[in-house]
Amino acid sequence: MGRTLPTSTDLFLQEQESFGRFRRALRRSDQLALDDLFDSARLHLAATQYASHALPFEVMLLSMLLEEHKLVMRLREQFDIFSRRLP
Amino acid sequence: MKISGWLFDIYPNKVNGLTLWLIGDDGQRYCLQHEFAVRFYAAGPSAQLRALWKFLEGREEPVKLSRTERRDIYMGKITVLACEVANPAAMRDLFQQASQAFPDLTYYDADIHLALRYAAVTGVFPLARCEVETLGNRVQSIQPIDTRWELDPIAPPMRTLSLEPDDDPSCRTPKGIIFQYERYSYRLDLEPARPVLVNLRAILERFDPDLILTNHGDTWLIPWLASKIKELGIPIPVNRDPGYEILTHKEHTYFSYGRIVYRGQQSQFFGRWHLDKQNTMLWSDYGLDGALEMARVTCLPVQEAARLSPGSGISAMQFVTAMQTGILIPWRKAQAEKPKTALELIRADMGGMVYQPTIGLHENVIGIDFVSMYPGIMVHFNISPEVQRSGIALEPSTDEPGIVPQTLEPLLKKRIAYKSALFDMPKWDDRREKYKARSSAEKWLLVTCFGYLGYKNARFGRIESHEAVTAYGREALLRAKEAAEKLGYEILHMYVDGIWVKKAAKPDADDIRKLLEDVADRTGLPIALDGMYRWVAFLPSQVSAKVPVANRYFGVFQDGSTKVRGIEARRRDTAPLLSKTQMGILEILAEASDVGAIRKVMPEVDRFIDSKVRALRDGRVPLEDLVMRQRLSRELEAYRTPSPAARAAQQLAGVGKTMRAGQSIRFIITRGKPGVHAWDLPTEVDRKSIDVQRYQALLYRAIGTVLDAVVPLEKPPDLFDLPARIEIPIKNDLMAVC
Numbered sequence: 139m140g141r142t143l144p145t146s147t148d149l150f151l152q153e154q155e156s157f158g159r160f161r162r163a164l165r166r167s168d169q170l171a172l173d174d175l176f177d178s179a180r181l182h183l184a185a186t187q188y189a190s191h192a193l194p195f196e197v198m199l200l201s202m203l204l205e206e207h208k209l210v211m212r213l214r215e216q217f218d219i220f221s222r223r224l225p
Numbered sequence: 226m227k228i229s230g231w232l233f234d235i236y237p238n239k240v241n242g243l244t245l246w247l248i249g250d251d252g253q254r255y256c257l258q259h260e261f262a263v264r265f266y267a268a269g270p271s272a273q274l275r276a277l278w279k280f281l282e283g284r285e286e287p288v289k290l291s292r293t294e295r296r297d298i299y300m301g302k303i304t305v306l307a308c309e310v311a312n313p314a315a316m317r318d319l320f321q322q323a324s325q326a327f328p329d330l331t332y333y334d335a336d337i338h339l340a341l342r343y344a345a346v347t348g349v350f351p352l353a354r355c356e357v358e359t360l361g362n363r364v365q366s367i368q369p370i371d372t373r374w375e376l377d378p379i380a381p382p383m384r385t386l387s388l389e390p391d392d393d394p395s396c397r398t399p400k401g402i403i404f405q406y407e408r409y410s411y412r413l414d415l416e417p418a419r420p421v422l423v424n425l426r427a428i429l430e431r432f433d434p435d436l437i438l439t440n441h442g443d444t445w446l447i448p449w450l451a452s453k454i455k456e457l458g459i460p461i462p463v464n465r466d467p468g469y470e471i472l473t474h475k476e477h478t479y480f481s482y483g484r485i486v487y488r489g490q491q492s493q494f495f496g497r498w499h500l501d502k503q504n505t506m507l508w509s510d511y512g513l514d515g516a517l518e519m520a521r522v523t524c525l526p527v528q529e530a531a532r533l534s535p536g537s538g539i540s541a542m543q544f545v546t547a548m549q550t551g552i553l554i555p556w557r558k559a560q561a562e563k564p565k566t567a568l569e570l571i572r573a574d575m576g577g578m579v580y581q582p583t584i585g586l587h588e589n590v591i592g593i594d595f596v597s598m599y600p601g602i603m604v605h606f607n608i609s610p611e612v613q614r615s616g617i618a619l620e621p622s623t624d625e626p627g628i629v630p631q632t633l634e635p636l637l638k639k640r641i642a643y644k645s646a647l648f649d650m651p652k653w654d655d656r657r658e659k660y661k662a663r664s665s666a667e668k669w670l671l672v673t674c675f676g677y678l679g680y681k682n683a684r685f686g687r688i689e690s691h692e693a694v695t696a697y698g699r700e701a702l703l704r705a706k707e708a709a710e711k712l713g714y715e716i717l718h719m720y721v722d723g724i725w726v727k728k729a730a731k732p733d734a735d736d737i738r739k740l741l742e743d744v745a746d747r748t749g750l751p752i753a754l755d756g757m758y759r760w761v762a763f764l765p766s767q768v769s770a771k772v773p774v775a776n777r778y779f780g781v782f783q784d785g786s787t788k789v790r791g792i793e794a795r796r797r798d799t800a801p802l803l804s805k806t807q808m809g810i811l812e813i814l815a816e817a818s819d820v821g822a823i824r825k826v827m828p829e830v831d832r833f834i835d836s837k838v839r840a841l842r843d844g845r846v847p848l849e850d851l852v853m854r855q856r857l858s859r860e861l862e863a864y865r866t867p868s869p870a871a872r873a874a875q876q877l878a879g880v881g882k883t884m885r886a887g888q889s890i891r892f893i894i895t896r897g898k899p900g901v902h903a904w905d906l907p908t909e910v911d912r913k914s915i916d917v918q919r920y921q922a923l924l925y926r927a928i929g930t931v932l933d934a935v936v937p938l939e940k941p942p943d944l945f946d947l948p949a950r951i952e953i954p955i956k957n958d959l960m961a962v963c
Contacts, residue, residue, distance in 0.1 A: 143574045177771045184580045184719070188699065190571045 146187035149194045150180060178205035228255055229356045229370070231381040232349050233435065234496055235340050235526055237314040239468060243339065245364065246465070246496050247357065248381045248435070256466065256496065257357065259364035263313045263342055265320055266295060266305040266553060269330040274306045277327050281308055284322070286315045295333070295553050298611045298628065298685065305333065305553070313339055324556075333553035337544055344524035345548035348372075351520045351527055354379060373522050374635050376642055377656070380517075386434035388425075390415075394445035395882070396905035402446070406432055418453040425450075426461045435497060436513075437463070442501040443532075447471060447492035465496030478887045485858060487887030493528045505531040506669065511662030518663040522636060522670065536683065539632075539674040543685050546632040555684055562688050573692045577721035578699045581773040582763035586934060587717055588820050590727045590780065591737060592755035593744065595701065596644075597668075598722035599675040600637050601750050602697045604630045610678075610687035621749065628685055633674060640667040641751075698722065701748040708743040712736075718763060720775055723755060732757070756782045760820050762934035764792065779931070781815045793927045802850040802920070803927040806837045810931050823935055834928055841920055844912050848893065851920060852904050856889045869894070873903035880906060894919050 144152070154176050161169055179186075182201040191197045230249035238244045242260040249255055267277055281288045289309040297303050308323075310316040320335050344350040347367050354370040371378055386406040390399035401412045402421060406428060413421050428434070439446050447463075451471055454461055463471060474491040493499055500516065502508045507515035520530035523541040530538070547554050565573065595601065602608060606620075609627020626634070643664040650657055677683045679691030698721065705724050706716050714726035728736070737754060744752045761780030766772045777791035789795055789811065794804040813830050817823045840846050855870030861878060863886075864871045873892035874884040882905070884890060891904035895914045902910040 142570060145576075174771070177769060180772050181581050184578055187575060188578065188703075190575065192568065192571065 146183045146194065150176075150183060150186075150198065153195050153198060175202045178202050181205065226359050227356065228359060229354070230255070232351055232353050232355055233381070234498070235343060235351065236495060237312075237339055239314055241312050243313060243343065244466060244496075247355075248383075252382065254433070254435070254465070255362075257359060257362050257364050259367070260311070261313060261339075261343065261346075262289070262309050262311045263316050263339070264307055264309045265316070265335040265556075266307055266333040267323070267327070267330045268297070268303055268305045268333070269327075273327060273330055277306060277323060277330060280326055281319075281323060284319060286319050287311060288319065296551055297333075297553050297555075298547075303553075313342075332556040334548070335556040337548070337554060338525060338529075338541065340526050341524050341541055341544050342548065345545050350524040351530070352378070352381065352517060353521070373524070374639050376639070376646070378521065381435075383436055384432060384434045385436045385438055386428060386432065387438045388442065388446060389440040390446055393905075394441050397907060399445075404428070406434060415449075419457060419459070422450075422453060422457060422459045422461060426459065429462050433465075437494070437497060437499045438502065439499065440502050442499055443491045443504045444476075444489040444501075447499065448473070448490065451492075463497070463499075464494045469495040476885075478885055485856070485887035487885055488534070491532055498528050500528065500531050506533060507662065507665055511658070511665060514659050514662035515666040518666040519670075522639075522667065536673055536677045536680060538670050539677050540683060540685070542636070542670070543628060543632045546628055547685070550628070550631070552628060558682060558684055558686070573689075573696070575692075575695060575699070577695055578702045578719055579721060579775045580716075580719035581775065582718035582725070582778065584763050584765050584771075584773045586760055586762045586820060587727050587758075588760050589729075589731045590717060590725055590758040590761045591714075591732060591740065592723060592725050592758065592761075592780075593705070593741065593752055594724075594755045595705075595722040595748075596641065596751040596753050597637055597671055598698055598701070598750065599694050600633050600671040602694050602701070603674070603678075604634050604637055605750060606697055608678075608690050608693050608697070610685055610690050614693065629674070629678065629690070633671070636667055636670060640664050640671065643667070701750055704747040705744045705752070708747050709740060712740055712743060714740070717761070718775075718778075725761065756788070758782055758788075759818065764930065764934050779811060779934075781811075781817075785815050787811050787815050792930050798854045799927070800851050800853050800920070800923070802837070802841070802846055803923060805850065806834070806924060807927050807931050809833055809837070810928065814931075814935060827936065830932070838921065838924065841917060841924060844915075844917075848910065848912075851893050851915065852891050853894065854889050854891050857884055857886050860886045869901045872899045873901045875899075876901070876903040876906055 157172075161172055164172060179198040179201040182197075182204065186194060186197045186201065189197050228247060228249050230247045230251075232245065233248050233254070234244075234246040236244055238258060242258055245255075245257045245259055247255040247257060267274060278290055281290060289311075291307050291309075293305060293307045294302050295305050295307075308319075310319055320332070324330075324332055324335070340351060348369040349355045349367055350369075350373055353373075356368045356370060358365040358367075384406070386404070389403045389405075391401040391403060391412060392399040399415060401414050403412045404410070404424070413424060415421060450461075450463070451473075472493040472495070474493075476488060476490045478485055478487050480486070489504060491501075491504065500513075505516050506519065516527060516531035519525075519533060519538060520527040523530055523533070523538045524545050525533070525538070525541050544554055546552075604626075606614070607622030607624055607626050607630050608614065609629040609631075612622065612624055612627040614622065643660045647657065647660050647664070650660070675691070675694060678686050678694065679688050680686050681688075702719050702722070702724065706719060709716060709724065709726045714728050716724065716726055718725040726740075732740075737757065741752055741754060758780040759782065761778060763773060764777040764779075766774045766777075774791065779787060779789040779792060781787050787808075789808075792807060793799045794807040794811075796804075810830055810833060813826055813833060814823060817826050853869070855868065855873075857870055857874055858868075861871060861874055861884070867875065869892060870890040873890045876899070877884055877890070892901040893904060893910050894900065894916045895902050895910065896916045897914075900916075902914070904910075
């Protein structure tokens, strides 16, 4: 659409595709986990674009980490609740 | 003599000056001549300007030459050679000769539409009310009585003749033509053509319509008439001005915004209007009012204003502003993009902020929108190619407003005036439709204005200004987000100029007012409530259930009305069966007062779906509800593996109907090969050949789009209250692999 630069979605797809060989050699179960990681990077494409970082993959890695950390935080909270309930 | 009335049509006279058509207050139609000299300017090295002076003096056409100072938008005051041509019709040839002989000079004001020049000089624009002093049929003086920004302009009394072929000429050759005027309405056979022509002549002579309103007139009816007039030698006064032929523009295709666009042939008259319903903007929604408003605000004659291509409306308005304020309009844009470093480019070359919404069903959602965000930014922050601004402080500019904000401000004000009037107007008020039509026409101009700022050939465009607008937009949206989060809202979604938020407790009117005020405070831009939703469902992509899509959602407002974006129901390419089913389901869901009540209406949804599926299986769905549409993305020969649309187009080509790239093709999916049946073939599709299974699959998918979001099929074990996106049962999958 008359843009000079690829959008963050394009960049994302390029990065994901560049790991095609890596993904192919993984076990099916690991492939699914990898896809899940990439999906979590996708949740922050707007922020990735806004960051306009020269190395977008770094921001994507950080996005994956962000989602993982959210999960850890949530699990920890749940764990605290459960451990308090235990006798 | 003194005449008051409306300016109806304006074009260059072949002999000298302009021809004006006026509808007088006395009901008479006046054809007047107005002497009107036009000017173009040239700038460059003085030796070359002197040579141009000599060159122009040597032409047959008399030219008044003078040296003067004018303002170039980027360079400020410059010395230019002004060339004044007394006969506007001769200007084009003269300019062409000059620009070919002296290609290195910079030319200004060379290709400006005459109606725009006239509006800039006299203040009289198409459909303006004006007072004219005449001597014979010569205009001595002309004065406007109203302005382009009048909210309730008085409409001229018009006589309309409507002509319609009895069939769609793009599918089947019409056999007759339907005439309609005053209280008469009748049909005549097309063959023999003589009675049609004789009849038309009689109507034109006796009834003398101002507007000939047709269906398919541009592409078929008027060309057909013209060929018959020639063939049978019956002269017909389709033009009120006898000295003119019908004006035709040829069909063409071009590439714009990532897709091929097709523009059909056009036919225009002199002293009378021809409007083709199929080729008039917003006709299906608003009829004539949208087109008339377009003519008033752009200053272009009605026939052109109704057929505007994107960008030409707004640039017409900019030209008028430029001429009124003494700014030169470059003939060819010489301004190139400034070099940027890669990092600058990465920072600048971005669009609006488009968020990834939180997938799922949400209650107590508030949607707020910036009002005409991009035009608002341009006006409020004075964004114009010639204005220097740095940073995005979101503070109003103190400089003199540039040409873009100057052009937009009255338009934006007018639109906001219509919108707020509509807000308070009772449903029965007969001004409603007119106001809606006008504000839509204005919206269209405002929307294209932003795109045009970044268009490489726009005379007053500049990519940096375009980028500045999106930068301000992103900043404003992020500030809105911060304001909402500070008030304790959760951000669900942001989309360029809109933002969706929710709160655990149902927000009341005070909460909403506080939110709007805070956002307006932080951004300086007007913001309005889009609505308070009972619930909204943001949908995942069709490829992956975990990936959100920016513009795929539906929701129900507090008053029970629905808002739907991006799903099949909104797409023009899907079969009406799918959209009808989706909308039907949504209407039933909208009866539920909150998310909890959705369960209660589900039996009704089930019954509704059942009836639709059964109708499809039993062949009771009307054929037109199965028609899909697809645009041809290239010429037929260029397809390597033809898409369904291309296969349908091949069928049409087989019966002698060539379709061009950019045209959309209608077809029904059938079993076996070629798998489609073009809807516009003369033969009707055989019901037995329809691919019911394929339609059923599509129907289920469309139903799933709506229902999956509202009622998750099976609830995951809620033990840890995990968010939806990490439900993926990796362990189970491992087992499956083992």
